[in-house]
Amino acid sequence: MKKRPTIYLPLIFGILIAVMPACSKKALQSGSDAQTFQEPTTKSGITRGGNREGTRGGGGVSPNFPDTAFSGGENSNSLRGIDRDPSEERLNGDADGDGGFGGNGGSGNNRDRLMAKSDPGAATRQMAEIRSEQLASAAAGLRDVFFTYDSFSITEEGRHALSTNAEWIKSNPNTQLKIEGHCDERGTSAYNLVLGEKRAKAVRNYLVELGVAPNHLSVVSYGKERPFCTEHTEACYSQNRRGHLVVRIGE
């Protein structure tokens, strides 16, 4: 009798090993049952990727960007400990990776390199396009739609405004309209982007109900990131809770 446990030990280990994969599989399956779970949708090769200008058209997931896996371990920037007889450590600031800006050469001051290599005219062009969009939208007499706090339902007043807008769009069939969803500063930046999209889509859906062709309309959410005013008052908040209609200029 005394010998039995030692005989069973390898047996139990064997069963453990045999059963372990079954356990993990079980766990995964039962987990998936908790929620209707979709098959993985894989998208690739839609964009050319590699750099920012590479993505065009329908969009998707870039097939080509560098590995973000964390290799861990030592780097040139690791702490070396307090020494009884310290040798000199030369610090190069961001160039040697102390800012996470490292790993690329390490010569001198890289303040200039740090700036994104963006088209120097990009900001100016953006400004010019925003201005022409504003002018075109004002000339069209497009009316914005305002929302109540936390809400994306179109009010009676909003429906009136959209009826006027729908008539204008139908009589100007060559224009593309952009509906911007905006929010007041209360709430989180991230959730307000979701709320802004709901507002923009509510406006689009109502315009489509009024007979506007959907392919003339696009939506974009700016959340609370492009406010019309910045005071912390209800008067300002109500200005920022809006579906803003813009005649689209440029790409």
Place this chain on the structure above:
Amino acid sequence: MTFRTVLMAGVCASLGLVWIIESGAADVFLEATRSEFQKIPLGVVGIDNVGGPESPEGRAKLGSRIEDVLKADVRRSLVFSLVDLAPLKIKASHPGAEPDPSFKHATENGVSVIVWGRAGLKADTKPPDVNMDGYVYDAGSDEVVGGKRYAGSTSVIRLMAHRFADELVFRYTGEPGIARTKIAYVSQQGTARELFVMDYDGFESRQVTADGFLNLMPHWSPDRRFLVFTAYRNRNTQEIDMIELATGKRWTLVSQGGLNITPALSPDGHFLAYSSSHEGNAELYRLDTRTKAVHRLTTNAGGDLSPSWAPSGREMVFASDRSGGPQLFLMSADGSNVRRLTFDGDYNAAPAWSPRGNWIAYVCRTPKKEYKLCLITPDGQKRRQLTAGPGVDDSPSWSPDGRHLVFSSTADGKSQIYMINADGKDLERITFTGTHNSAPTWSPAS
């Protein structure tokens, strides 16, 4: 039921139990913020000025500038308590020599660690170099245990203090410290919002993007090389971009139409979780950064956003308005096992899982309809409000040591960036310029 099935079920159950215990243990670490944690009393005698020529940087101020940064780092470490040595009349020891007799007086008054140093400009280099030596006396062993010698240009003076502070934390805790960490954030530039990176204490800010429109919600890669963020192409389309900080090189990772927001790389960097509305409403997706395969994680009529990974990488917390106002939910990294975490209040969003695993910070709407920071344990058992008063608080992000949070608030009018301890103490504003600074995210430690 056969013997084998019974045995298998039994073994599965016990293994499962062990696995749960282990996974729980792996996510909870010792917490220096708990009240019984004894901070180590540390005194800084001073950083003296030595040698060298006068310069525009001002030799006389060099030592005291480094000393100020060092003291602030020591105080913020929360590993040490900074003792004022002035009333004790402590004198610095010479390096390599016996501890100064005055040190005895300090240790009698409870000081465990004494730090001092010297700094000077080197005359023979152009532009002039800065040298800094720092020394450490440990009362436990009653000896000068060693020091550090740094050299560099005048632009790395603050970094010398930060590195020395991190070495002190490392010696006494085995952790790298946070003095050399960075904070990425969004700052208003004219009508545009661009990405910036600054030191954890708010100094040395650098502009990262200059598109002239909107770049939002930066998030660090675990190796600190990259930021992932939401960018707007031509004002009309949102995409998730990545930028390499050393080079400014930039990639578009996701541009699927609709919202492409709240990107977050997993702790091992293998997965990018994000929210996209290209299939209707905002849902969570997981992009494998090696195979580039996309896996949809959520399926429901509500908006799902703001994923934040557990330090184990096995779970994430996110916000969803599937049950009305936004609430926090937990799920496994493959989208399974979804369960609601928050039940207090009608608005809980922007979760951030602590790098120690034991807390989740988030924005909660109080009964007075104020947006403040709250903390909740991942099991939902403990919950507390961290900030109070006027202003909208947003975007909490943990320091890599799990002892601090950085967040934005309009408490002083314009949106600015603040730091607070995980226990709600030491609220500190760290940005003072500009009309709008927001969406701070704390870098990992290096």
